[in-house]
Amino acid sequence: MVLNRLQNDKKPYALFAFLWAFLLAAILVIPVMIYDKGYFLYYGDFNVQQIPFYQLAHDSIRNGEMGWSHLTDLGANFIGSYSFYVLGSPFFWLTVPLPSSWVPYCIGPLLMLKLGLASLSAYLYIRRYVRHKKYAVIGGVLYAFSGFSVYNIFFFHFHEAIIIFPLLLAALDEFHETKRKGVVALAVFASATVNYYFFFGQVVFVIIYYVVKLISKSYRFRLREFFLLAFECVAGFGMSMLLLLPSIAAITGNYRVSEFLYGWDAVVYPKGQRYMQILVSMFFPGDVPAKNNFTPSAGAKWSSVAAYIPMFSMTFVIAHLRDKKRGFFRRMIIILLVMACVPILNSVFQCLNNNYYARWFYMLTLLMTLVTVQALDDFNITEFKHGFYPTAIITLVISVLIGLMPEDEDKPIKSLKIGIAESPKRFWVFVIATICGLILTFIIYFCYRKKRKWFFRVTVISLSLFVATYSTMYMWSARSYADRDDEFMINYALNGGKDITLDDVKDVRSDFYKTSDNMGMFWQIPNIQAFHSIVPGSLMNFYKNVGVQRDVGSRPSTDFYGLRGLLSVKYLFAENDMETLPSENENLMPGYHYLRTENGFDIYENDYYIPMGFTYDRFITKEEYTDVAKDVHHLLLLKSMVLSQEQMEKYADITGYTDGKYLNLNFSHDPNKPQDIYYPQYEGFDSITSQFIYDKSTYLTDAEKLKEHSCSSFNYTKEGFEAQFRNDGNDNLLFFSIPYDEGWSATVNGEKADIEEVNTGLMAVRVPGHTTSEIKFVYHTPLLKQGAVISGVAVVALAIYLIIFRGFRAKRQFRRTYRIKQNTKKTRRKL
Known part of the structure; x- marks a missing residue:
């Protein structure tokens, strides 16, 4: 009777999962949009990468400039540089039909949509593992507003992976449970397309997931089904090659992907605080990106170390680990916790790279969310106590240890400081929020004992209040760390530099002095200051050899004034309200003079500007x-x-x-x-x-x-660039300060010319003497055509497969995998 009632529950729970999270996201986002005059501004990378990247990619596609981006650093492969950030995102493509000026206003609504869909995707996965689908709705909200998800609003493009991952697992379960063909192929295609970095980690997880499912006898191994599953995985992967293959080609020269862990660094973390950082991330909302507070010396400031389950914390996770002596999810959570604590195993999720990242914690969070809602669905008072009291004790111990531990202050006169957090005020705010969550959890338990029919409603109300409060607190706490206030960003960055009246500013390179990152990208003018991780390997090699650090950004200091001449920099922009301006700034680099002040910046012109394209003797x-x-x-x-x-x-x-x-x-x-x-x-x-x-x-x-001895004219084109050069001497090599890349081809006076990589990463071509030459460079994205062919073949192969096996039709009825025997007690039927 109970089973029939559950199966006949036709309420639109999927819609509930989406709308609940969407409305909570609106509570988080809309006040910021009102405050920021329609924009949604955060801080750090979000402001200076996510927003300008969206608009630059939008405009490049609308203008047909999808080969080479001359607005990205000294120049970059457009697809290779932006596939990681936006090109694989369906949310970005929603903005493409819109006018360019609308794009920055779309960021807030897109975040709301992402959080709503994250809840929906988690619901679609979790619903198979609970009796009542309404608890899967709670699971969706917990996942959408988990510590990992809220932390990574900072990295706006991470939410695509957060959304796709539950669908990938749901597709795998669907394939095995209902024999539905095609769903795995589509999920693999979506995962590989939205973000190749996260796709690699998801592949690692799915392999572990599949093996543990077999060991736990949740899946039955049949050779025929295994080969069909393998085919779908290969077909889905193949369909993604249109974007994935050129992306892989673009990052192979980036030295950051080829640095691995060795020796003791592969076994234990060199910084002991990192273990505490991992532990804290599961019991507290977590530090905001770039501002380690609980563990100031742990490093990993941008590494997404966050796995907090809103309100409930680790209550039901610990209960599950203690009381479920066997079972698939217990095994998986233990395996993932061990991998999180061993550097080499942690790095498996990111191609074994030696940089510490925990950007796979959303996978752990999903499983912890699942066991949490399973416990709510099948509430057991004894199990609750087994999880709640250890969680409360650990939370209090960490709070006291970090909040009240005395520390010597490094001052001429020694004095004791109470608390070892970087910011005591922010620390105690987060502690209070966590404790409030545990109090609400205990209230839910009390409600279950005294007024069981109110249990679900009280849980929903309590969770809504907590999520709205905690995420808003986290958001505004993080916004306080913005290096530029919102007024500056709105008036001088997001306005696109509209008040700049320099006629040639879009035709020459500029330089920005001690201001917000990617200001030139906001204005969409060529410049040498760029905060962008995915750039040509030749560019990174050039900066390395010239002595400029180039990891995630190009920021050559004014000490390297010779670079300004080499890279054809004509203008320098410095914020008008800086105390050092304008008198001192005139002497920052030789050869500059103050021109005028526009758009909030003092403008200096380089009297010794060298036009792009010149020869040496x-x-x-x-x-x-x-x-x-x-x-x-x-x-x-x-x-x-x-x-x-x-x-x-x-x-x-x-x-x-x-x-x-x-x-x-x-x-x-x-x-x-x-x-x-x-x-x-x-x-x-x-x-x-x-x-x-x-x-x-x-x-x-x-x-x-x-x-x-420079070019008389130089122009950027949709395909690359073209120039005219009058050579009064003998044959010579004409140098262009644009990164070398295999996708370039060149003609001189209509004849094909060899492109040489010179000056340790830039380009030159031979030009004949005693004549005026017309030089044309055209860029074709490497492996794009090959990727398109592979994708096309994969689509055809999958279509044939679906016809043969009657794809997308379930051969078995959908069922949930909870144990009916556990749900026969009278006290549980009343839920």
Whole structure:
């Protein structure tokens, strides 16, 4: 009777799951939008990456500029750089039909939509594992507003993975339980398309999930079904190749993906506080990104270490681990907790990379959410006590330990400080919020004992109040760390630089001094300051060799003033209200003069601006370049072009290369042998670098000389760029400060030309002497066509498969996997 009643429950719970989370998200988002005049601003990466990336990608697609993005750093493969952030997101594509000016206003509504769909997707997975589907609705909200999800509002593009993951698991269960064909292929396709980084981690999880399901006898292994499942996985993966293959090609040169863990670093975390950080993330809402508070020295400030279950915390998770001696979910949670605490196992979810990230914790969160709602659905007073009291004790111990532990203050006069949190005020706010959640949890337990028919309603009301309060508290706490106030972002960044009246600002490169990241991207003008992780490997190599740190952003300081000439920078923008302006700023770099103030910025013009595209009259090898002190590399690159010895020989008529001249070039340097600070001392080899002088006056002279031998015109095009160059001398190599990439092809006067990688990462082509040359560079995204072919073949193969096996039709009735025997007690029927 009870089973029939449950099966006949036709209420639209899926709609409830979406709308409940959507309305809670509206409570979180709309006040911020009202405060920010229709925009949704947060802080950090959210403001300076997510918003401008959306608008830049939107405009590039609308303008047909989907090959090379000259607005991304010094230039980048558009698909390769933005597939990680926006191009695989269906939410981004919703904005493409809209006008460009509308895009920043869409961010808030899209966040609400994402949180609503995260709840829906979690519901679709969890509903199979509970008696009453209404508890799966609670699970959806817990997942959508988990510590991981709220933390990663900071990384707006992470929610696509949060949404897709439960659907991937639901599809796998559906394949095994109802024999429905095609759902796994579509889920794999969606997972691989929305974000390749998260897809790799999801593949690792699904393999573990599948094996543990077999061990737990939740799945039955049949060879035929295994091969059909494998086919669907391959087909879904193949369909994603249109976007995935060029994306993989774009990141292969990025050194960050090839750094691995070794030795003790693979076994234990070098920072002991990280273990406490992981523990805290499960019992408290967690620190805001970039601001470790509970564990200030744990590192991993942007690593998404967050796994908090709203209100209930670890109550029902601990109860499940204590009382369910066997079972699939107990095994999975224990495996994942062990993997979280072992560096090499943690890194498995991110291609074994040595950078610490916990960006797979949403997987752990989903399983902890599931066992939480299972416990609510099948409430057991004894199990509740087994989980609640340990959770409360651990929470109080951590609170007292961090909040009241004395610490020496590092001051001339020693004094004791109570509490080891970075910000005591914020720490206690989070502690109070957590304790309030536990109090509400105890009230729910009390309601179950005294007024059982109110149990579900009280749970829903309590959870709604807690989620709305805790997420709002977290949001506004994090917003207080914005490095620029909202008024600045709205008036001077989001306005697109509309008050800038420079006629050529979109045709030349600019520089930004000590202001918000990606300001040039907001204005959509070429510039050399960029906060963007996915850029060509050649660009990273160039900056590495010139002495500028290039990890997640390009921010060359004014000490590297020679780069401004090399990279054809004409304007410098500095915030008008800075105390150092304008008098001191005029001397930040040689050759600049104050022009005027517009759009909240003082504008300085480079009197020694070198137009894009110029020739050298001197050439050196990479060995000579490397041997010169790195702090003058930026000036050396204005004196001579850097080539490999093979290139020196290939263009011997230009470089003056002879076998005898470079015969005694010493490739290995003895670290014990004294070297001159500015030029090498080779045995039997006299490098021209020994004749160079590195100072500001010679920099200006070098810049003037190169300016005389620069292109008369240079224009960015939808396909790449084109230029005109008058060469009054002999044949030469024409240099462009644009990153080298395999996708480039070039013609000079209509004839195909070889593109050379010079100056350790940039480009040059040969131009004939005594003539005016028309140069055209065209960019074709590497492996895009091959990816399209593979995707097309995969689509056809899947279509044939679905026809043969009558795809999307269930051969068995949908059923939930809870145990009926556990639900026969009278006290449980009353729920």
